[in-house]
Amino acid sequence: MPEKVQYSDKELILRFQQGDELAYVELVNRYRDRLMNFVYRYVGTRQEAEDIVQDTFVKLFQKKDYYRPISEFSTWIFTIASNLAKTELRKRKRRKVSYLSQLGMEEKDFDIPVEDTTDEEMVGEFTESQIQNAIQSLQLHFRTALILRDIEELSYEEISKILDVPLGTIKSRINRARLQLQEMLKQVHKDRRTTI
Amino acid sequence: MDCYEFQDKVSVYIEKELTLSDVNRFDTHLDSCKGCSAVLAGVRSAVAAVRVSERFAVSSGFNNRLFNRLKVEKVKPVSRIGRMGHGRNIFGYQPRYAFASLAAVALIIVLTVGILPKGGETMPVQLSTQQGFADPAPKQINSGVPLQPSILAEDSEEDSLETPGESRRVKPGDFGGKIQLVKDKKR
Incomplete structure (x- = not known):
């Protein structure tokens, strides 16, 4: 029985640069769910997240020659996805502003749609949507750093490279994001107790 | 602490x-x-x-959709200007910008040559934008004061709709009278 060779990410991207498209497929299989998880936490909707992940892989296909083996492949692909997600959020913000400007003052609705939480699986003492809403409420730069650290479990150094921000700033952002998150979840906990 | x-x-x-x-x-x-x-x-x-929160995964059929899209992207024609000299510079410009700049300079030269009068010839005076709007009747200005007939006559003559062949040409002797007046004043 032939032994299955397990290539590293770097080996795969180098093979893909030399024209091996199977290496590209393998990279897609390795990273699609990790990127989906990251981007979904970032933008908050599944469809948009999936479109962004697809765009990321299209970019990878088109710009494969831009990758240099001095950095980790994961850092590079997360940088692409992060930039695309950021652009999408900027577009969304612009769309929202123009939509609000088209409405009359009394028609403006600033409520964030709340997903149906019935029969939802509990994650520890919180529901999945409570965690997602808390993450979504964080400021963008805190949110990104927190997702990359606590969900994607990347190192501080990798996050610093992906976001192109000094290491000390990343540590500080993650700390502040966690403090804000615990405040929000504490509030959720308190609200639940009062309703019971 | x-x-x-x-x-x-x-x-x-x-x-x-x-x-x-x-x-x-x-x-x-x-x-x-x-x-x-x-x-x-x-x-x-x-x-x-x-x-420990939920991990989100792409929906089924993601790979098929991606590879179909890549097929389309591959088939898409890429402009020659975009492709030429990938990563190279021409006089410090990216090829596509160098090409655009060159085209702009060429256009400016062509327009300049087209506008300048040829040696020895005079420019026909022509107000092409006013074609089809000649109104022989005297017009009323907003203030309600009618224009003087002499001014109207002069204006209508200058703004007349002449084809390029019929346009009034400025001749060297046209300003003779005016030069004479200046001379007279000096005296």
Whole structure:
């Protein structure tokens, strides 16, 4: 029985640069769910997240020659996805502003749609949507750093490279994001107790 | 250690990246501060909740959709200008910008040559934008004061719709009378 060779990410991207498209497929299989998880936490909707992940892989296909083996492949692909997600959020913000400007003052609705939480699986003492809403409420730069650290479990150094921000700033952002998150979840906990 | 310093370093404490002396200071503060103990417990719980939260995956058929899109992207024609000299510079410009700049300069030269009069010839006076709007009847200005017939006559003559062949040409002798007047004044 032939032994299955397990290539590293770097080996795969180098093979893909030399024209091996199977290496590209393998990279897609390795990273699609990790990127989906990251981007979904970032933008908050599944469809948009999936479109962004697809765009990321299209970019990878088109710009494969831009990758240099001095950095980790994961850092590079997360940088692409992060930039695309950021652009999408900027577009969304612009769309929202123009939509609000088209409405009359009394028609403006600033409520964030709340997903149906019935029969939802509990994650520890919180529901999945409570965690997602808390993450979504964080400021963008805190949110990104927190997702990359606590969900994607990347190192501080990798996050610093992906976001192109000094290491000390990343540590500080993650700390502040966690403090804000615990405040929000504490509030959720308190609200639940009062309703019971 | 005070509460501010504690909160500043709470993540580093959780991740066990503090020096031993700092850990001791932390522990001492924790023993005496209930608020910071609650914050530490809250942060630990939040991080744990996020870490064990659901992992989202792409929907089924993702690869097929991606590869179909790549097929389309591959078939798309790429402009020659976009492709030429990929990563190279022409006089410090990217090829596509160099090409655009060159086209702009050529256009300016062509327009300039087209506008300048040829040697020895005079330019026909022509107001092409006014074609089809000649109104022989005297017009009323907004103030309600009718225009003087002489002015009207002069205007209508200058603004007349002549084809390029019929246009009035300025001849060297046309300003003779005016020059004479100046001379007369000098005298």
